[in-house]
Structure formats: structure tokens, C-alpha cells
Amino acid sequence: MKRFLRFAAIALFAAVGCAQAQDLSDIKASGVLRHLGIPYANFVSGNGDGLDVEITQLFAKHLGVRYEYVKTDWKDVIGDLTGKLIEAKPEPHEVGSRPIKGDLIGNGFTMLEARKKWVDYSDPTFPTSVWLVARADSKTKPIKPSGDKQKDIATTKTLLSRGSTFVMENSCLDPKLYDIGSKGYQLKFYTLSSNLNELIPAVLKGDADMTLLDVPDIMVAMQKWPGQFKIIGPISDDQLMGTAFRKTSPELRAAFNSFLEGIKKDGTYGKLVKKYYPMSPKFYPDYFKNVKGMGGK
């Protein structure tokens, strides 16, 4: 009887879209952990697997609740988590409430300052950067590394003037993040979908000359379209990705951090990274040098 009443209360709250705090105890009581995911590189394949999918599935098992995948997109993902209706322009701001659809965002979600206003991040789950990528036949040539990342970033940014470049708002490819928005560059906002996986094919098709792209996506694309595109240089500093939580779910976040530390120590995390991003230790040696289960590379 008690259990029924509890379920009825939850259903009621969900029905009226009440933005009540749903923290760890509520999740445990409800028996389900809802994972907000957007198909993206090897983090969320869209077919039920991916690095973030498997980490979140293990987390649900760790909590002793059922795992549920909730598909969303870059535009709605924060709203689906927080229950806040957010207007993006001129600056992202809350205009109302909406139903909460998920309990965490695990999506190769770059830890951007702008996002930290709305969500709290877990400890880092993966390293990343944003680079400029061009078609192989493009006249724009890759930069010669100077040994100074900031110099390399500045050099790469100047090459934006060589052609059109895909960017994507409200994502890690948002030009505002890298101060290239109002520089007169030919930026094309990709709106056909929020799927970053589609940017390279679009460039290869000739819809733009270049695109910003995060490194994890680039790792995947290099295997899919070898020799068909080239990396010009970095647009961003090294960034970190993490799992995002409501600001009202501190216990859930703390539980996730504890869980993440555990799987990093016991080698589970390393095995998952090796499965989905085997090249990553080569690319981010500092980040992965002490990660167990990666074969020591």
C-alpha cells in the first residue's frame, strides 16, 4: 500500500511537471534512473551502446535501480534535466518550467562555463578539445605546431577566414565559446540536426569548407573517412567532459563521483575507454597515464 501511494505521488508530480527536487533517495524509491542522451560519436551511439551509455548503465546497477534511456537533443537537453524552460537569446535565460524527463546527462557533455549556470558536473569522464577540420582537397593547410597551444589556437583561428565553417549553437561547437562569433568569419550554423556526427559528411559533401569538431568525434571520423579530411589545428584549449546533474541532486552527483572513482580504480573505466576510444591515450597521454585497464599505453 505504501509503495502504491509512493508511485501515485511520483506519477502526480510527473503529470503536473512539478520541478520538485529528485535526488538520490527519490531515484532509489522510484526504482529507475533516467539517462538523457543524444546520439554523439562513441559516447551515445543511438543503438543502445556507447561510452556514456555503459557508464550510466553501470551506475544504475550500482544504485540498484533500473536503467532507462531518454532521447533528447542539444536544444532541449538541459531543460529536460532541470525542468526549466530556457530561452537561448540574447543570452540563455529561464522563462518558465517544463517536465523533467531525465535524471542525468551523460553524453560526452563538455564542461562549458555557460552550462555550469544550469547544471552541476560530475568529475571528468573524458578529455576533449575542439579543432578545425577541412576537406582533404581544401587549400587550407594544417598548421605546424609551435609547441605553444595558445599560439597554435591563434594561428588556427586565422585560417577560419579561408572558407566557410560549420558551427553549432548550444553545443561545444558554439562559436561564442571560442570568441570567433563576431570576427567576420564565414560561420555556418548547422541546424539540420543536432547530431555532430553529421558535420563531417556535410563538409565532405561540400556544404561547407570546414567545420569545428570535437576530438572524440574526429577520432571516430578518421576511422570512418580516412584520408578524406584533414585537421587544420586547435580552436580550443584542452577541455573536459562530464556527466551533468540538476543542481538539486547533490546526493545523486556525489554518488556518481564515488562510483566513477571506483570504476577508474578497478579498471572498468579504462576497459570501456579502450573499447570505444582506443586511440585516446595516444591523444591525451596526461589524462590517461594513470588510468587502469588501458594496457599502459
Add this chain to the structure above:
Amino acid sequence: MVAAALFALYATFLLWKIYATHSQLREDVLTEIRLEAEKRSEAVSYFLSERQNDLRDLADSQDAANFFANRDLGMSLEYGLALSVQAVEERFNRVKGQKLLSGQPIYRDLAMVDANGSLLAGGEDAPKKLKSFLTPNSRAAVLLFRPSERDIVITAPIWFRERYRGQIVAWSDLSAFQAQMVGAKPDGNQALVDAKSAQPVAVEAGSPFLLPSLQNIVSAMKPGSSAFLGGSSGVAGGVGVIKVAVRGSPMALAILVTESQLEQRSTPMGLLMVAGAVPLLVLAGALVLARQKQRHQALTEEKGRLEGRNTELEQEIARRMAVERELRQRTEELTHAYARAEAASHAKSQFLANMAHEIRTPMNGVLGMTELILDGELSEEQREYARIVMSSGQGLLTVLNDILDYSKIEAGMMKVESVEFNAREAIEQVVALFHKLAEGKGLAYRLSFTEGFPERIFSDPTRVRQILSNLLSNAIKFTASGGVSVRAETRQRDDRRFIAISVRDTGIGMDPATLAGLFQAFNQADGSITRKFGGTGLGLVIARNLCQLLGGEISVESTPDEGTTFHFEIPEHPPEAAAPESMPEEA
């Protein structure tokens, strides 16, 4: 046995044949070893060829191509090209993990090197100088045996977009390679050697392949040939050496053939000796079997005989049991018949006793009256008639008394007394009774007592008189001339005293046949005696029975026509006599 002997002969013949071909086999063994070596060499060649294929595949792989494509695009290691390097190294790792020989990785290391000899990917254990492995003028993978470094290097050129880009190089430990190729535990008699110089690739110290003398022989040999070693080879126990080329490499397989190897591979002497023992064992086995069979047969026969005897015994037992049953039955019948006869006899005796008593009573009356008549006034003729009546009556009475006594005895009703009386007096009285009779027949008549004859004994005086009377009556009756004498004495037997009385006559005597049936009832000597002498034939039976009742016995000796002597003895004291009753003296 015959079969075993034939087999033994045949086996011996075979052994001789084997021994005879032993030498030929040695030659054949060398050939066999060489063929085996060639097979192994082929396996080695194939193995090396596969290694070259591995390297060619790596050189032609997409990952290698992607790397050079991305490099051509100008990508730097810091920004993107490292991903291509990673892909190549991942491929190297897969190859290392997959290519195994007896569970051990074949490749110690793999590296991708550019056209200048600079390391591009892999090669963690690679030497610093890699230029020596470049083969820009070749498209084929090459094998390099490096005994000094104890490894084999396989190197394949990378051609991308029709330009030579570099090399894929692989290193493999030579000793591990050799151990796998020539055996996990090499017996020291095989080695991988340089085909030209015969230098062994990797052998242990003390190996015969290090001997310059052997190396000279091997280096001079053509691949695929064998040679016998003489004493100058310096190889102890070495008989020959075989050299087989490893196709596709500058190496050869050298195999040393020793005496023990030849013996092992051909028919070893030990085996011959053991095989020689086999026919003997078979013979011995056949002998044992034959003996067993014989014993078994004998046992079977004995068993049969015993079973037959058993059957006979069983039959005999059955027969005897049947006889027993019949005997029991007949005994039962006889017992019944005897009981019936006894009963009948008893009844008869009872009847006789009754009848005798019934008859005696009026008879006594008749005799009494007759006596009274004789006391009266009678004429001589009347007196004569009365005397005859008296005599007849007395005779009849005697017969009746006999019958009565016998009947009593038969019926078990005869009782004897045990009283103290004067035996001497009783005997004298009985003897005196017959004195007149004996005198009347002109017979001598005498009575004698031995010294120590007791005056008084414990017995039945009436019956003692009766016995003596009977014997005296018979003695006088059956004696026509001569005399009758009575002798009374005492006898001691064990701790008992007896009185023994003998009545001797010189009468007609009896033959042994007559003596045998003397004491049987109704049995006078023969019918003529009865007619001549009268009598019922019961007297002696009664006398014997009375003797026995008194605890004594009666016996007789007789000679026909010479006379007869009756003896009877009775104990002075009966055996169970407690306090014998004393009888007063009687007249």
C-alpha cells in the same frame, strides 16, 4: 602343444629374418630420418613464408595507408596524425597477440619506419639504427637471420601511391624459433645452421655442431644429402649427418644420427630379445595349459566315478531302508503274533490250570474213596481191582499236577518261597521215597554228601524236593539195570555259595539231538519212549523252570546206552534275600 611348438618354430624363423634385415634397416632408417627432416624443413619454410606474408599484409594495411595519407595532408602528430599512429600500433598489437607458436608470440616487436629510417610507430624494443632494414628497391618481404643478435628480422616495404614510404619491420627471437622448429627439448642432435658456413644459429655450449670438424663436413654437403661419419669427425657415437635446406632462407637443418638413435628406430636388440622370449613363453604357456587340461580331465573322471558311486550308495541306502521298513513291519507283525500267541498260550495255560484243578478235586475224592475201600473187607479180586483204580488214579493225579504246575509256570503264576530249611534232611527224605522203587527194579541206589554240605539253606524246600523227585523218577524209570546214585555237594562261585546235586543213572542215555530239545515242553525223547515209559514230557521243563526261579540252573550229560547225569544247583541264599523267613522243621 603341437600348435605351440609350431608357433615357436615360426616365431624363431621370423626373428632370424628380422635380425637378418637389421643392417638393411639401418640404411633405411637414415633415409627415413632424412625424409622426416625434409618434412620438418618444409614446415619451417612454410612458417617463414607466412611471416613474410604477415609483414606484407601490415605494409599493405589500411592503417599504414591512412597514416601516410594523413601525413601527406600535412597533419601533425600533435593534431591528428597521432591518431593514425595509434591505429597502426593497435594493428601491431593485434598481430602480436594473434600470431603465436606453441602459445608463445612469434613477434617480439613490430615497427613502422619511414624512408629515412625514422621510427614512426611501434618499435619499443627496436634498435636505434633502422636504416639497415630499408629495402626501397624491392616490393617483397625479406628475411634476415642474425645469429649474432640471436634473432630473425622480417622486413617489408611500404608503397603508398606508388611511392616508397618506409618499412614494416618485425623481430623474432631466434632461439625460441629454433626450439619450436627443431623440438621443444632439443636432444642436441638437431640444429639450425647457416647453409653455407654450417655455423649453428643457436645451440648450447658443448653441442657437436660447434665442432669445426663437423661444420666442415656439413658445409661441404649438398642440401638434401646425408653422410656417414668416420672416426675423424670427433663426434662420439655419431654414425651419420643429414643436411636439409630450409627453403626461402639461407638456413639449413642439420641432423646428427647416433648409434642409439639407429637402434631406437630400427629393431632394438632389447626388443629382439624380448620378442625372442615370446615363443618360449607361448610354449611354456601351452605346456601349462595342457597339464591343466589333463588334470581337469582326471578330476572330471574322478568326479564321474564318485557320482556313480554316490548313486550306487544312494540306491543301496534306499534298498536297505526298504528292507528295514519291511523288517520293522514284519517285526511288528511278529510282535503282534507273539503277543497273540502268548495271550493264547496264557489263556490256554489258564484254562489248563482251571481244568486241572477242576479235575484234581474229584480225582482226590476218587482216590480217597478207593483208599477207604481198600481198608475194608474185600476179596482178592476186588482188592486187585481197587489197587488198579488206585494206581490209575494216582497216575492221573500226577499228570494233572504236572499240567497244573506247567500251566502256572507258563502263566507266570508260579511262586517260590525263600525260607530256611534243612537241605540235607530234605534230600534224604526224597531219596528214601524212591528206595523201594529202585530196589524193586534191582538197581543199586546210593546217596552221598560231600564234606561241608550245609545243614541249612534259604530256598523253597517243596520245590527243591520236587526237582529232585523228578530227576530221581526219570533216572529210575529209564534205567533197566545198573544203578542210580545221588551226590550232593557245595560250590563256591564268585562270592556266592551253591548246593549242587547230581543224579546219575546207567540207563538208556540220550543222543545229542535228543539232549537239545530235552527241556522243551511236551517233548519226550521220542514217541516210543512215551509208549514205553509213559510221562507227559513236562517234568524236566518244570524242573528247569523251578531251578531258574530259585536262582539256579540245571544241566545234563548223557551217552546213549550208557547213562545220563543230571546236575542242578541252587544258591544257598537267594540274591535279593532280605530277612529270609525261617521255616520250622518238618517231618
